Amino acid sequence: MKILEAISYLGPIRSGGSTKPWVVQVNDQGALTPYVVKLFTEKQTQQLHPVAKEAFGNVLAQEFDLKVPTAALISFGKTFLKTLPEKEAGRLREVDSGLKFGTELKTHASIVDISDQRVFLKSYDIGTIFAFDNLVLNLDRGGQRNKPNLLIDDEDLVLIDHEQIFPFANGTSAVHDYVMPPFDRDGWYLPYEKHLFYPLLKQMNANEKEEVFDTFRYFLENLNVNALDEVANQLEVNDIEIGNYSVIKTHLSQTKARAGAFCKFLTTLIA
Template sequence: MQELQLVSVGDVLIGGTTKPVNIIALNENGTPCKYILKLFTKKQILQGISVAKEIISSELAKQFNLICPDYGVINFEHSEINNLYGKERLYSLDEGYKFCSKFIGQSVIFTPLVTKSFLNDYDYANIFAFDFFVYNIDRGGVRKKPNLLINDSDLILIDHELTFSFIDSDKKVDYESYLRNYPYQHHILIKYLKSSRQKKHLFDEFLEMLKVLNLSSLNSTFDGLERLQIPHYEREKFINYFMWAKQNVTIFERYLKGMIQ
């Protein structure tokens, strides 16, 4: 988890509930790069640990060979963005570390109109299965936001603040009950998977990667969250779910295959 240093602030991007901003920041090597800065409110951080969920999901995506933009976290005085927002918006913003995604050039928002022939059913399947695993309700969803970029060769995943909605419960969680109620009908990729002619083995790659998910490597992620005092729920709540998932791959297989019939 790299800490960035602000160089300059650009414009507010059109769209997006977090009203993201283009910035230039120095990465951990001291190289200036363009990032997309997401500005979560105090309420979003308190109720949804949005920055932590972005980070955890980005790290998990790497283990499933999925592509997310390189990311970093940054903190600075809000006086740097006084000219971008009104007083009410500025007051609502969380004052801790903020999540930044490295800007991906030559990419566009995913829509059926820009789907490339190089993509295959397994590309879609792994992303869909990953979203099911992290309980992402925002790749499609009721707001129909794709939260996917596409370039000449890849699909790129963005925006994961609306994941793991069940992790904040203080009670013992019935993980399978949440999976059973995952709103897959609204996922941006469901229609592609339903039309696939190779459903039998579509999720094999994802399921194999789930079996060997490296939980030890996630400890450094949680260590970083604690070091920077980025709000997050106890790591045990996440790790317990991940351990359960590794031990119950057949449950994931059953639901994933059932959703695309």
């Protein structure tokens, strides 16, 4: 993942959530490019490891052929800090001082509204995104706060905001203590009924439901469990908290080994 230097502050993202992201101009090999940058507090960084989760979600989504914005780690140098308005400079006193997670601004993309844009949503995309969010236990695509965290760019769906994935890896328990959640709808950790695509999946006919996770299953069975190693190492080298990474890999390995059972379980969730 590239490390880019912020050059100038362009403004806030009006639709941003609790992190109130900024749009900044960065220098990407001589090209000035707008990036959306998340601003996490030091407490969030230490306890929840959101920069690592954002990076992991971005990389892992690509393993399932899901589209994500180009991501980078963003440096706020002294020159950039001197350009900030007083209010924004004051806010940084509450923010972790390390590298920030940022994604290239999708200037022509809009937030998905399934009531208006259903015609653009393909069944395999709906199934794969729902299954992916169950795999990583993403609490934030729909969820309690009803945030789509999904953009549509032309006819492409673009996944954003993965700061709440892998909640089981926040602690420091040893990898051998990890127990995969049982494939049981009553005890499933994720509130799947609140997922953005759950209503659409429920409305599908029986034949569609039998096939809707086939694409996801193919990618899960062929998943490179070591796909996150490079970015995990990069984050650690740059003193960014990554949580219990070995537990994340164990979770992915165990789910991959039971790909068929996992996808069958997902079918029961939308029955």
